[in-house]
Amino acid sequence: QLQFVESGGGLVQPGGSLRLSCAASGFTLDGMTIGWFRQAPGKEREGLSCVRSDGKTNYVDSEKGRFTISRDNAKNTVFLQMNSLKPEDTAIYYCARDPSLLSCRNGVDGAFDYWGQGTQVTVSS
Numbered sequence: 001q002l003q004f005v006e007s008g009g010g011l012v013q014p015g016g017s018l019r020l021s022c023a024a025s026g027f028t029l030d031g032m033t034i035g036w037f038r039q040a041p042g043k044e045r046e047g048l049s050c051v052r053s054d055g056k057t058n059y060v061d062s063e064k065g066r067f068t069i070s071r072d073n074a075k076n077t078v079f080l081q082m083n084s085l086k087p088e089d090t091a092i093y094y095c096a097r098d099p100s101l102l103s104c105r106n107g108v109d110g111a112f113d114y115w116g117q118g119t120q121v122t123v124s125s
Contacts, residue, residue, distance in 0.1 A: 002026040002114060006095055009119030012085055020080040020119060022095030030073040033098040033110055036080045038091035038121075045094075047108030051078065058104050085123045092118040 008020040022034065035050040049059045049069040057069050068081040078095060096112035103110025 004116035006119040040091040050104035
């Protein structure tokens with residue numbers, strides 16, 4: 001059975017940090033591109049970052065420097081470290097997979113075919 005579970009969200013004050021986790025079961029991540037996305041209330045879903053099977057990464061220009069994506073293939077998990085959080089970062093954060101070899105080349109692009117349920121991040125004082 002294929003399962004994708006995000007965790008690590010919650011309430012944090014401005015300037016704080018969170019580390020989100022995306023744990024997979026039923027398939028292995030080491031041959032896939034994994035992306036992190038978010039959707040704020042009333043806005044379209046936004047791609048934040050992706051990591052390819054060869055380890056190369058891409059980030060949305062507006063967030064590069066605050067967010068860092070990484071993967072631990074032994075644990076079948078991908079992480080998103082978020083620092084210097086702002087109220088406008090408040091959103092539901094999702095991870096997704098792309099089994100092709102064509103994604104995450106010039107941006108957070110790809111054919112993501114399976115998504116997790118999301119984890120809520122709220123940045124407020």
